[in-house]
Amino acid sequence: MAAGAEPALIRGADGHRRCWWATAAPEYVAYHDDEWGRPVVDDRGIYERLCLEAFQSGLSWLTILRKRDAFRAAFAGFEIAAVAEFGEPEVARLLADDGIVRNRAKIAAAIENAGAARELVERGESLAELVWSFRPKRRPAPRTRADLAPTRAESVALARELKRRGFRFVGPTTAYALMQACGIVNDHLSGCAVRRAVEDERRQALASRG
Secondary structure: OOOOOOOOEEEOOOOOEEEHHHHOOHHHHHHHHHOOOOOOOOHHHHHHHHHHHHHHOOOOHHHHHHHHHHHHHHOHHHOHHHHHOOOHHHHHHHHOOOOOOOOHHHHHHHHHHHHHHHHHHHOOOOHHHHHHOOOOOOOOOOOOHHHOOOOOHHHHHHHHHHHHOOOOOOOHHHHHHHHHHOOOOOOOOOOOOOHHHHHHHHHHHHHHOO
16 A cells, blocks of 8 residues: 555545545455454464465555455465465466466465465464564554555565565565554554554454463
């Protein structure tokens, strides 16, 4: 969600003010209200969003949202253990699946990232724990588009650590988009109709994690 000119908030037909990008299509409204920024704390959920953010690179997020069910079917529901076992037959199947983004490098990265996530578990670690460990200190709610940056110091560090752990196709911009999507940061703008609910859910999730 790149920075740009005002307005930062747009009032929808229901009278609610939302972050400007949420009003471009019905799929965006639903994603903005029900998913974006709400905490994801399980490995499978983090892995799915990491894959989708990587597939989105160079494309619109709307394209990914409209193909998400096809992605889930193609990638075994993004179950890490299952995708980690994908080989050449599965790669060929995915490259022939016009329901998803057929990019060989991104497909290979999704499979290799499943293997890297599985290795974390085998070492007694967790992808979710790793990603959440890079959450930034509390900061003021963004008020304008200019307050939103495509990367942060934390996403640079997270991308570096993920690469060190064997993950691919995850630069600082993808890492920050992952942090936004999974509630590791709350980048709903001040005055957005769902910002408070998202922040409440994040607070509860953090409390449950100790």
